[in-house]
Amino acid sequence: xxxxxxxxxxxxxxxxxxxxxxxxxxxxxxxxxxxxxxxxxxxxxxxxxxxxxxxxxxxxxxxxxxxxxxxxxxxxxxxxxxxxxxxxxxxxxxxxxxxxxxxxxxxxxxxxxxxxxxxxxxxxxxxxxxxxxxxxxxxxxxxxxxxxxxxxxxxxxxxxxxxxxxxxxxxxxxxxxxxxxxxxxxxxxxxxxxxxxxxxxxxxxxxxxxxxxxxxxxxxxxxxxxxxxxxxxxxxxxxxxxxxxxxxxxxxxxxxxxxx
Amino acid sequence: xxxxxxxxxxxxxxxxxxxxxxxxxxxxxxxxxxxxxxxxxxxxxxxxxxxxxxxxxxxxxxxxxxxxxxxxxxxxxxxxxxxxxxxxxxxxxxxxxxxxxxxxxxxxxxxxxxxxxxxxxxxxxxxxxxxxxxxxxxxxxxxxxxxxxxxxxxxxxxxxxxxxxxxxxxxxxxxxxxxxxxxxxxxxxxxxxxxxxxxxxxxxxxxxxxxxxxxxxxxxxxxxxxxxxxxxxxxxxxxxxxxxxxxxxxxxxxxxxxxxxxxxxxxxxxxxxxxxxxxxxxxxxxxxxxxxxxxxxxxxxxxxxxxxxxxxxxxxxxxxxxxxxxxxxxxxxxxxxxxxxxxxxxxxxxxxxxxxxxxxxxxxxxxxxxxxxxxxxxxxxxxxxxxxxxxxxxxxxxxxxxxxxxxxxxxxxxxxxxxxxx
Numbered sequence: 099x100x101x102x103x104x105x106x107x108x109x110x111x112x113x114x115x116x117x118x119x120x121x122x123x124x125x126x127x128x129x130x131x132x133x134x135x136x137x138x139x140x141x142x143x144x145x146x147x148x149x150x151x152x153x154x155x156x157x158x159x160x161x162x163x164x165x166x167x168x169x170x171x172x173x174x175x176x177x178x179x180x181x182x183x184x185x186x187x188x189x190x191x192x193x194x195x196x197x198x199x200x201x202x203x204x205x206x207x208x209x210x211x212x213x214x215x216x217x218x219x220x221x222x223x224x225x226x227x228x229x230x231x232x233x234x235x236x237x238x239x240x241x242x243x244x245x246x247x248x249x250x251x252x253x254x255x256x257x258x259x260x261x262x263x264x265x266x267x268x269x270x271x272x273x274x275x276x277x278x279x280x281x282x283x284x285x286x287x288x289x290x291x292x293x294x295x296x297x298x299x300x301x302x303x304x305x306x307x308x309x310x311x312x313x314x315x316x317x318x319x320x321x322x323x324x325x326x327x328x329x330x331x332x333x334x335x336x337x338x339x340x341x342x343x344x345x346x347x348x349x350x351x352x353x354x355x356x357x358x
Numbered sequence: 359x360x361x362x363x364x365x366x367x368x369x370x371x372x373x374x375x376x377x378x379x380x381x382x383x384x385x386x387x388x389x390x391x392x393x394x395x396x397x398x399x400x401x402x403x404x405x406x407x408x409x410x411x412x413x414x415x416x417x418x419x420x421x422x423x424x425x426x427x428x429x430x431x432x433x434x435x436x437x438x439x440x441x442x443x444x445x446x447x448x449x450x451x452x453x454x455x456x457x458x459x460x461x462x463x464x465x466x467x468x469x470x471x472x473x474x475x476x477x478x479x480x481x482x483x484x485x486x487x488x489x490x491x492x493x494x495x496x497x498x499x500x501x502x503x504x505x506x507x508x509x510x511x512x513x514x515x516x517x518x519x520x521x522x523x524x525x526x527x528x529x530x531x532x533x534x535x536x537x538x539x540x541x542x543x544x545x546x547x548x549x550x551x552x553x554x555x556x557x558x559x560x561x562x563x564x565x566x567x568x569x570x571x572x573x574x575x576x577x578x579x580x581x582x583x584x585x586x587x588x589x590x591x592x593x594x595x596x597x598x599x600x601x602x603x604x605x606x607x608x609x610x611x612x613x614x615x616x617x618x619x620x621x622x623x624x625x626x627x628x629x630x631x632x633x634x635x636x637x638x639x640x641x642x643x644x645x646x647x648x649x650x651x652x653x654x655x656x657x658x659x660x661x662x663x664x665x666x667x668x669x670x671x672x673x674x675x676x677x678x679x680x681x682x683x684x685x686x687x688x689x690x691x692x693x694x695x696x697x698x699x700x701x702x703x704x705x706x707x708x709x710x711x712x713x714x715x716x717x718x719x720x721x722x723x724x725x726x727x728x729x730x731x732x733x734x735x736x737x738x739x740x741x742x743x744x745x746x747x748x749x750x751x752x753x754x755x756x757x758x759x760x761x762x763x764x765x766x767x768x769x770x771x772x773x774x775x776x777x778x779x780x
Contacts, residue, residue: 216601219594226743227723282610297566300614313745317725319738321610328735328755332748 138294139168146278146290146338149345151259153266153353161267163349165259168292169249174259175242176267179234192234196222196241198256204248211245217253224257224277224306224316230270239269250292254279257306257316262346266353273308274346275315278338280304280331282323287331289338303331309340500719508720512705517717519548524761526712529653531772533661534780541662543776545654547712549644554636554654556662560681561633563624570613571623571631575603576638577651583643596640598741602648603638606699606728606737607655615736617696618659625667626679632664645715648726652699653765657773659696663688697730697737698765700758704746709754711761725751727758731766735759 141147147168156162159175166172179192186193198218200211221243229239241264243256254277261275281291281299288295296302301321307314314336319328500508511517521527527548536542539555563570577599579592586592609616623632636658638651666687670680703713703724710717718724723742730736735755740746 216597219598219601223741223743227745296611298612299610300612301610308745311745312747314740314748314751315743315745317738317740317746317751318605319735320605320608320615321612321736322615323735325735329752332751336748 137288138292143286143288144334146342147292149342151262151345151349153262153349159263159267161263161265161269163259163263163266165255165262167249167251167255167290169247170252170255171246171249172252172255172259173244173246174256174263176239176260176263176269177242178239178267179237179269180240182236182238186238188236190235191231192229192236193238194222194226194229194231194241195238196225196243196260198243198245200245200248204245211248214252217243217256220253220316220318221256221260224275225260225264227313227315228261228271228273228275228308229264230272233270239264239267248293250294250296251279251290253277254290254304254306258342258346262349265346265350273310273313274343275306275308276339276342276346277304277306277316278335278342280335282321282327282331285327287327287334289334303328303335305332305335305339307336307339309336309343500716504716505720508717509706512708512710512717515708517710519714521712523708523710524757526765526768527714529768529772531653531657531769531776533657533773533776539658540664541658541660543654543657543661544641545650545657547646547650547653548714549642550646550650551640551642552647552650552654553639553641554651554658555639556655556658557635557637558662558664559633559635560625560630560667560683563628563631567613567620568628569624570620571633573608573616573618573620573623573634573636575607575636575655576600577603577640578637579640579643583640587640587643599638599648599651602699602726602737602739603651603655605739606652606697606726607636609736617730617736618691619695622692625681626669629679630667630669630681643715645718646701646712649699649701649712652697652728653769656693656696656698656769657776659691660693660773661777662691664691665689695730697728698762698769699726699728699737700762700765701726702754702758704742704744704750704754709757725754725758727755727762729759729762729766733759733763 137143139147147170150166152164154162155164155173156175159177161176162174164171164173182189182193196218198214198221200214202209202211204211221241225241241260243260245252245256257275257277261271264271265274278290280287280289280303281295282288282301282303283295283299291299291302299321301319301323303319303323304317305314306316314332317332323331508518512523515523517523519527527550530546532544534542535544535553536555540558541556542554544551544553561572564572577596579587579596579599581588581592587595607617613620618634623634625631636655638654640647640651666684666689668682668684670682700711701713701724702709702711703718703721705713705717705720705722713721713724721742722744723740723746725746726737726739726741727735728737738755740751
């Protein structure tokens with residue numbers, strides 16, 4: 099298994115992406131009614147990009163994960179639990195500190211990634227419901243995400259990758275959090291949009307979901323949506339999330355079998 | 359009923375109960391409203407054993423904060439407390455300098471000025487960049503009894519101020535409060551007070567969308583509203599409000615679902631357009647800021663007059679067109695599609711609208727839904743850490759849609775009244 103063999107180092111996944119292609123998620127519960135335009139990467143509307151995920155790219159961190167969905171490449175490191183900063187007040191629950199940053203070359207125009215300042219807060223909100231903060235009182239867990247390349251659906255991929263990194267670090271969680279976003283074009287819903295698709299969407303919806311507990315930890319919606327479409331889109335996202343969660347679990351099993 | 363209930367009573371209790379029968383939180387609506395009507399003071403009717411012992415005013419918090427701090431001060435004049443930190447009050451309210459002076463203990467001195475500067479340097483960059491989760495609204499200090507009182511009241515559909523779960527506080531609206539702006543409004547929702555202004559400036563449309571104007575939204579939390587809004591404290595909070603408002607009002611990237619038709623802001627295609635700057639200011643904060651801000655923006659937009667522009671097109675189209683801004687004729691916006699935001703705050707098993715900051719401190723999660731006049735959802739944001747069952751979220755959306763209808767009609771009549779008064 100190439101993933102297991104290369105665990106512990108950071109591998110540019112040009113060939114590994116092929117391996118994952120067979121894992122292409124089959125999300126055809128809602129067949130597109132009028133699939134009249136092909137997506138640029140040849141997917142159908144309800145196909146996610148092949149997901150390549152791996153634990154342990156950075157050795158200095160307590161846990162780390164790398165994710166590559168099409169062009170989007172994200173690396174997340176988790177440090178801690180470690181002593182909270184002195185300035186912090188006493189707290190009998192742990193703290194989760196999240197930071198999302200973009201490399202200057204992540205976007206087509208240099209340095210554009212700094213537009214996404216709210217992502218740190220959104221990542222925190224998506225994860226805080228899943229992490230058992232009471233298991234590390236007085237201490238802080240730092241989650242640092244770096245977007246190496248932005249290729250659309252950045253935030254959902256950051257969230258999924260961060261929860262894999264948290265699990266890799268051995269932070270107690272109620273469940274893995276996975277996240278998927280959909281875009282809406284007229285009456286069509288397309289899942290896991292690329293940045294080109296995001297630039298022209300009529301509306302977008304993102305769900306962060308804990309599949310085993312069947313709980314939504316974060317839900318954002320913007321743009322024009324009709325009622326029935328929201329229900330469909332949320333269900334579509336939840337289904338994709340639980341399939342993505344299976345991939346995450348496999349990666350964790352790979353990592354632990356390698357450790358033994 | 360109390361005078362503040364008359365303004366905006368939600369009609370869920372009497373008419374359309376059948377709509378919401380699947381939601382258990384509404385089951386007791388009719389019952390407890392009759393309790394509230396029967397007894398003069400609704401609080402006595404609800405929980406007599408707690409009455410008198412639990413007050414939810416902020417001066418009590420300050421006073422007992424003093425008690426904690428000032429027990430050992432001779433000038434304080436009150437008996438020293440039996441227990442150093444009663445209830446859930448914050449033990450660290452006292453200024454640091456005071457604490458050190460009454461507990462003199464050897465503490466490590468900084469080696470030198472250079473060492474001091476080095477430590478400052480090491481600490482400063484992280485503060486700016488990281489997201490520290492200490493949200494201002496968790497700062498409400500409540501004792502166990504007060505928390506119990508709030509949660510119990512919500513479970514019985516009778517909140518601490520006598521409202522029912524799906525009832526807003528009295529809303530008051532004033533337009534044209536800032537003469538410098540093109541449109542402005544002040545909205546009071548109970549003790550929450552916000553001001554929204556709209557300024558229009560001539561600008562250049564972006565290359566990507568040459569046929570559209572630009573709208574930007576900013577929110578500022580004034581330190582006059584709450585001490586924790588001072589300095590950096592408000593930054594994350596106002597950024598959160600700002601993002602939520604943008605999500606609800608600006609629509610998708612293509613411009614679909616936006617509150618303001620962006621193509622109506624264009625003056626000359628690809629050359630000149632109106633840039634609309636919407637600024638929200640939190641003057642006084644007692645919970646539910648997002649709904650108040652969205653309502654204020656809606657009112658401010660309806661108050662906004664955009665000057666009429668006369669364009670004299672020169673012969674060659676490459677040249678910059680000459681623009682003549684009229685200061686007499688103004689154009690009004692079509693604000694019928696501007697949505698309102700209804701935030702449903704989940705406390706225990708139930709959800710409430712228009713939560714005060716005390717109630718917000720007890721929430722497990724909150725869902726803000728932006729709904730327009732036609733009952734269409736235009737945006738949605740979830741706050742709070744706890745996960746929610748999908749069916750609960752769908753239920754919240756349908757309740758929010760129902761409540762919004764009432765809210766919009768109240769807001770509309772308030773706008774008319776405010777315009778008449780002006």
